[in-house]
Amino acid sequence: MSNEKTIDISNFVSTAADQGTVVAGLPLPSFSHIGVEPISGACGCIITGADLTRPLEPAVLGEVMKAFEHFLVIVFRDQALSPEQHKAFSRCFGELTELPQAPTYDGHLDMQEVRREAYEEKNVVPSFEHFHTDSPFLPRPPLCVVMRALAVPRFGGDTAFSNAYLVYEDLSAGMQKLLDGLQVVYSGKDIWAKNAKLDKDKRLRLREEHSFTEAELENIHPAVRRHPVTGRKALYATTAYFKRFVDWSEEESRALLGYLQGLAQRAEYQCRVRWQPDTVLVWDNRFLLHRGVHDFKNERRHLVRTTIIGERPI
Ligand SMILES: [Fe+2]
Numbered sequence: 001m002s003n004e005k006t007i008d009i010s011n012f013v014s015t016a017a018d019q020g021t022v023v024a025g026l027p028l029p030s031f032s033h034i035g036v037e038p039i040s041g042a043c044g045c046i047i048t049g050a051d052l053t054r055p056l057e058p059a060v061l062g063e064v065m066k067a068f069e070h071f072l073v074i075v076f077r078d079q080a081l082s083p084e085q086h087k088a089f090s091r092c093f094g095e096l097t098e099l100p101q102a103p104t105y106d107g108h109l110d111m112q113e114v115r116r117e118a119y120e121e122k123n124v125v126p127s128f129e130h131f132h133t134d135s136p137f138l139p140r141p142p143l144c145v146v147m148r149a150l151a152v153p154r155f156g157g158d159t160a161f162s163n164a165y166l167v168y169e170d171l172s173a174g175m176q177k178l179l180d181g182l183q184v185v186y187s188g189k190d191i192w193a194k195n196a197k198l199d200k201d202k203r204l205r206l207r208e209e210h211s212f213t214e215a216e217l218e219n220i221h222p223a224v225r226r227h228p229v230t231g232r233k234a235l236y237a238t239t240a241y242f243k244r245f246v247d248w249s250e251e252e253s254r255a256l257l258g259y260l261q262g263l264a265q266r267a268e269y270q271c272r273v274r275w276q277p278d279t280v281l282v283w284d285n286r287f288l289l290h291r292g293v294h295d296f297k298n299e300r301r302h303l304v305r306t307t308i309i310g311e312r313p314i
Contacts, residue, residue, distance in 0.1 A: 024071055025166050033059045036067050043163040044271035045071040052079045052089045073161050073283040080278050083108055090146040090306040097309040099135055100210040105304045114303040131162050131264040131289035132240035137188035139219050142285040143310030147303050152275040156296035160272045162264040162289040164234035182223035185243040189217045225313040234287040264289050286310055
């Protein structure tokens with residue numbers, strides 16, 4: 001006679017079925033006008049059935065926006081967009097903005113480029129090999145970035161993303177409470193002066209002239225920001241352009257920031273997107289962190305982008 005106990009698994013099965021599939025921290029929405037394939041359990045999806053060279057049908061655009069809100073980074077393949085088509089699609093997300101520091105693309109002041117030539121041994125922007133959000137020093141930092149690949153390495157050169165909602169939601173109640181009360185000073189004022197001190201081959205390709213005021217280059221934002229419609233909270237503190245937490249010393253600020261920055265490195269918050277020529281990405285720059293992965297050599301990587309202005313963080 002066996003002493004083994006039998007386990008009734010029906011409860012587990014029915015529980016899983018009732019709860020449904022959760023991706024990026026929320027139940028997976030359904031789509032009927034586009035194809036949507038999640039990239040990881042944390043963020044990102046690949047969209048099929050949308051031609052970005054032409055205005056999108058309202059039903060298709062509605063689902064593209066739903067996918068963007070849910071997955072935070074959406075990927076389209078084989079989109080051979082002219083700069084004007086790129087800008088027209090970008091305007092579905094809001095108003096385009098120039099950036100004071102990022103190099104512009106081919107005479108378009110409202111487009112930027114990210115470029116590493118094959119002869120360049122290393123990335124010229126090493127500080128952005130940490131997860132970050134773009135231009136948090138602006139009074140209204142970018143809502144999203146629409147980026148398209150012109151030339152990519154055969155292997156490597158991915159862009160990685162980390163979901164800042166999930167980072168916040170996994171913190172203890174005590175740490176959430178501490179962060180909820182904190183504000184961050186972000187500043188882009190000194191990047192030109194710092195750059196000028198570097199050896200020539202180590203300098204960033206910064207924009208030389210811009211019309212932004214000094215006040216626009218330094219702002220205070222909450223360390224935890226809320227989605228303006230849903231109220232969902234995400235961590236909004238990364239090393240790029242970070243000066244200190246308000247009312248904290250720089251030493252104290254760096255210690256806490258170092259811990260928080262480390263959380264974004266955890267693989268369970270991330271997805272990676274492999275570029276192909278004419279891949280178009282739209283990523284949320286408010287609730288998602290990003291970084292380029294410079295694991296390639298002797299190959300060219302050239303990406304062009306638009307930046308859409310966001311709300312003042314709340
Ligand atoms: Fe960036």
